[in-house]
Amino acid sequence: MELVKLTHENMEKEHICCAISNNKDIQVMSKKNWLKDRLDEGLVFLKGNVRGKCFIEYIPAEYAWVPVEAEGYMYIDCLWVSGQFKGHGYSNLLLDACIRDSKAKGKKGLVILSSKKKMGFLSDPKYMEHKGFQTADTAEPYFELMYLPFEEDAALPRFRDSVGRQEDMPEGFVLYYTNQCPFTAKYVPILEEMAKARNAAFQSVHIQTREDAQNAPSPFTTFSLFYDGQFVTHEILSEKKFDKILTDKGV
Template sequence: MNLIQITPENLETEHICCAISNERDCQVQAKKAWLAKRLEEGLVFLKGDVRGKCFIEYIPAEHAWAPIEAEGYMYIDCLWVSGQFKGHGYSSLLLDECIRDAKEKGRRGLAVLSSEKKLGYLSDPKYLKYKGFQTTDAAGPHFRLMALPFEGQTELPRFSPRLQQAAAQVPKTGLVLYYTSQCPFTAKYVPLLEAICRDRNVPIQTFHITTTEQAQNAPCPYTAFSLYWNGGFVTHEIPSEKKFEKLLADLGL
């Protein structure tokens, strides 16, 4: 498989490999607008030359949209290989290229958000451990920061000490949603969830994180989507309409 890197020149014409085929879809357009600004900050979006989910996205950790402290590291936003492309070594191909690029750029290692056990939208901890990553920090209820320090590195990435303070400031009444345009799915599903809440008279506040600074001071390690109820964390996984209806029912709403 050949690899294609997204650049400002080909961003508009290249498929960005998420589960959306229509390039004019609001989700694709929102993601590409977000990518355009991040490319200026050193973000790399590398994909297989296929139409499907086979890509890696990473950025210098100083510009990561995550409340972490990992100076000198490269932060992996997403490594996604699925469907017909699984089982062919493509994840290793993409990760190895990320490692090569990070070393060439003088980075100290890689960092990535994972979890205690495999969860949606987070990197698989079992696979990361197999590739040599180690857990360097933890945040409730299930988030794990994992790192692959390069030879000679002793300072390891950690979650920002501001994380707990930000979590304590989440409004304590009703549903509260923080989200970014980093994940394309929020462009479609956030308005749908808001409409469901309006129809049910369920109070919801939504906060669209639009800057790196806001993301690095967010209350949840996964800034693309984090939902709270009465100040308590509910989920980081973007639900379909049906799943959201069930979630509301489980909350007694």
């Protein structure tokens, strides 16, 4: 498979791999606008020359929209191979390309967000362990910060102190999200309307700067839902799943 690197020049014509093909779709627009601003910061979006989920996205950790301390590392935002492309070694192809590129750029290693067991939107811990990654830090309720050092004496990455800091949250639902994932552009407004219809206290916090993302209370800034200051989920919710959560909370 040929790998294609997104650039300012080919951004408009290339498919961004998240099962959405129309450039006029709000999800595509929000994601591509987010990507355009990150390319000049060193973000790399490398994809198979196919229309489907087969890509890796990574950026120097200093510019990553996550609350981690990993100076000198490369942070992998997303490594996603699914559907008909699974089982062909494409995950290895993409990750190996990232490793070569990161070493060529003098990085200390790679960092990626995972979980205690495989969960949606997070890297598969068993696969990452198979590729030599180790757990550097953990955060409740299930987040694992995994890293692959290129140097024996490389400093250990860690979550920032803001992770888990929830004492200032208002009562009810609080949703932190970014445009890093195109699906938030579609589902956040839907969840807001659902909460409003149920008279549920709901506040959405749209993280729009790297500084705010790096001081967020959850490791997964793309989407993290809290209720009364307690973490609920990082998984981008459909109407059905959010309806169940509203019911479980008695609203």
